[in-house]
Amino acid sequence: MPVDVDAIVVSNTPLSSDYNVLALAAPTIASQAQPGQFVMIRPVAGDTPLLRRPFSVFELLRDSARRVTGLSLLNKQIGVTTRMLFGLKAGDRVRCLGPLGRPFSVPEPAEQAWMVAGGVGLAPFATLAAALRRRDIETSLFYGGRTGSDLFHLDEFRQLGVSLALATDDGSRGDHGNVTVPLKRALNETDRTAPVRVYACGPTPMMRAVTALAASYGRQTEVSLEQVMGCGLGGCYSCVVPVRRDGRPQNFVRSCLDGPVFDGSTVVWNLLG
Amino acid sequence: MSVDLSVNVGGLRLSNPLIAASGCFGYGVEYADLVNLSTLGGVAVKGLFLDERDGHPPTRIVETPSGMLNAIGLQGIGVRRFVAEKLPALRAHGAIVIVNICGSTVDEYAEVARVLDDADGVAALEVNISCPNIKKGGMMFGCSLQGTHDVVAAVRRVTRLPVVPKLTPNVADIASFASAARDAGADAVSLVNTFLAMVIDVETRRPRLSNVVGGLSGPAIRPIAVRMVHECRQAVDLPIIGMGGIMTAEDVLEFIIAGATAVQVGTANFVDPFIWDKLLSGITDYLQCHGLATVSDLVGTLDTTERDTAWSSS
Numbered sequence: 001m002p003v004d005v006d007a008i009v010v011s012n013t014p015l016s017s018d019y020n021v022l023a024l025a026a027p028t029i030a031s032q033a034q035p036g037q038f039v040m041i042r043p044v045a046g047d048t049p050l051l052r053r054p055f056s057v058f059e060l061l062r063d064s065a066r067r068v069t070g071l072s073l074l075n076k077q078i079g080v081t082t083r084m085l086f087g088l089k090a091g092d093r094v095r096c097l098g099p100l101g102r103p104f105s106v107p108e109p110a111e112q113a114w115m116v117a118g119g120v121g122l123a124p125f126a127t128l129a130a131a132l133r134r135r136d137i138e139t140s141l142f143y144g145g146r147t148g149s150d151l152f153h154l155d156e157f158r159q160l161g162v163s164l165a166l167a168t169d170d171g172s173r174g175d176h177g178n179v180t181v182p183l184k185r186a187l188n189e190t191d192r193t194a195p196v197r198v199y200a201c202g203p204t205p206m207m208r209a210v211t212a213l214a215a216s217y218g219r220q221t222e223v224s225l226e227q228v229m230g231c232g233l234g235g236c237y238s239c240v241v242p243v244r245r246d247g248r249p250q251n252f253v254r255s256c257l258d259g260p261v262f263d264g265s266t267v268v269w270n271l272l273g
Numbered sequence: 274m275s276v277d278l279s280v281n282v283g284g285l286r287l288s289n290p291l292i293a294a295s296g297c298f299g300y301g302v303e304y305a306d307l308v309n310l311s312t313l314g315g316v317a318v319k320g321l322f323l324d325e326r327d328g329h330p331p332t333r334i335v336e337t338p339s340g341m342l343n344a345i346g347l348q349g350i351g352v353r354r355f356v357a358e359k360l361p362a363l364r365a366h367g368a369i370v371i372v373n374i375c376g377s378t379v380d381e382y383a384e385v386a387r388v389l390d391d392a393d394g395v396a397a398l399e400v401n402i403s404c405p406n407i408k409k410g411g412m413m414f415g416c417s418l419q420g421t422h423d424v425v426a427a428v429r430r431v432t433r434l435p436v437v438p439k440l441t442p443n444v445a446d447i448a449s450f451a452s453a454a455r456d457a458g459a460d461a462v463s464l465v466n467t468f469l470a471m472v473i474d475v476e477t478r479r480p481r482l483s484n485v486v487g488g489l490s491g492p493a494i495r496p497i498a499v500r501m502v503h504e505c506r507q508a509v510d511l512p513i514i515g516m517g518g519i520m521t522a523e524d525v526l527e528f529i530i531a532g533a534t535a536v537q538v539g540t541a542n543f544v545d546p547f548i549w550d551k552l553l554s555g556i557t558d559y560l561q562c563h564g565l566a567t568v569s570d571l572v573g574t575l576d577t578t579e580r581d582t583a584w585s586s587s
Binding site: 001002004042047048049050051052097227228230231233234235236237238239240241242250251252257271272273 | 296297298299303304306307319327328330331332333334335336338339340341343345348483491492520540542543544545546547
């Protein structure tokens with residue numbers, strides 16, 4: 001059951017000039033959260049910004065007894081809310097509603113999991129990787145960014161036993177080019193009969209390309225879409241995603257209730273907006 | 274002192290004056306786990322045509338200073354599926370259901386009304402002649418006095434339920450539309466729907482909404498909405514459901530003092546889905562502080578007499 005809390009900022013860790021990790025004390029939300037779910041964030045007071053913005057749960061915070069005490073957000077300064085989140089200090093508060101949305105599916109241990117992230121699209125994969133590794137699932141992260149210093153959290157993924165394949169636009173780290181470069185190589189090198197589940201989160205053109213590439217090797221992709229949302233609860237019908245479903249070529253379904261995780265092959269990408 | 278929050282809006286009896294606004298609360302059932310629907314005065318469900326509609330492609334909303342634009346395009350499941358799939362659950366939750374009805378033609382409004390008149394658990398019909406985001410229907414009727422009259426009269430003929438036309442603010446004289454609605458047999462009017470508006474992305478020189486234009490709501494429009502409620506109250510003897518950017522109990526009180534018997538809350542529910550208890554306790558506190566036994570006693574009590582500023586010591 002989602003709850004709405006004034007969450008106290010435990011820490012704000014800058015990662016670069018525009019990325020930060022914001023740790024929030026929110027035990028009730030965090031203890032219910034499953035990989036792929038999101039929270040809706042706004043300032044505790046005021047009309048600017050008016051509407052909440054959706055954020056993936058990045059990490060679950062735990063105390064020394066391993067009890068879940070909160071969650072963190074991977075944030076990138078883009079608009080008014082993300083700039084506000086970049087500037088918060090420990091002890092500040094934000095309004096936090098969640099957990100919301102349908103989580104990723106977690107496969108059987110015989111299957112491999114490949115997570116494909118672009119930029120801030122890394123956010124849902126820290127908790128997913130932890131859940132996958134807890135089930136002893138062989139897990140890889142394909143991670144692309146503008147430049148090497150824009151790739152974060154790599155040691156944490158390594159510690160979980162996740163294999164990394166990196167790509168940067170400027171070639172400063174990993175493959176030179178899009179994250180689809182190492183992904184395509186892995187698809188070529190993997191026996192087509194070996195079961196692999198692909199997960200993708202990042203810019204829409206990237207998720208579309210990953211879905212198409214994986215499909216050409218017979219692989220299914222779960223995408224975590226980032227639609228503009230009004231409420232996060234199914235009230236406003238703002239965050240709709242066009243999907244092929246129920247024999248109809250195009251259904252607008254709410255990303256907040258039916259997503260944000262979708263089977264990429266059902267998304268009508270050219271109408272996604 | 275206990276206060277009586279119940280109101281009667283042209284035959285629509287509500288336990289309190291707070292209604293979830295149409296288009297901002299889904300079909301109500303989406304919120305049933307979070308909010309006790311029976312504690313709301315009423316739930317105005319998303320606008321319904323006879324048949325299912327897809328609505329507009331994304332992007333459907335954009336935030337603006339102290340407000341937001343939407344162009345959803347009345348995506349909906351159609352009135353028959355609503356009656357079969359949603360109404361029973363709403364009844365079970367004890368919700369007072371106000372159904373927002375739409376049509377591309379006068380006949381379609383009447384047909385939707387007929388289906389709902391036969392259904393169990395509908396408290397009133399809110400007639401949507403004010404949606405700014407669709408090509409046929411909606412505001413097309415609500416911007417013409419004749420169109421307003423024709424739709425309201427057609428719905429009136431086929432239902433015993435309270436008929437509440439929802440008026441558009443995108444007209445020169447909204448009171449004349451309230452008057453036309455009354456003459457056609459309306460039991461009350463609700464106002465205002467959203468203001469037609471537009472936002473452009475200067476980098477791409479494209480409109481931010483796929484529909485190019487959309488409807489502005491939120492605190493940005495509230496003072497205009499209050500003024501329009503005031504105008505209708507002055508001109509027409511017909512109960513009013515007021516709305517437009519209500520965020521706090523004080524905002525509710527403004528609308529009631531201006532002349533609204535009940536109010537609808539829309540955008541604020543996106544910001545805070547748990548707003549209802551806060552609004553109710555704020556209204557209760559105000560009534561107690563001002564020695565009022567019922568919220569109805571506050572309706573239309575706007576004082577516009579000349580203020581005596583002379584200082585006297587007595």
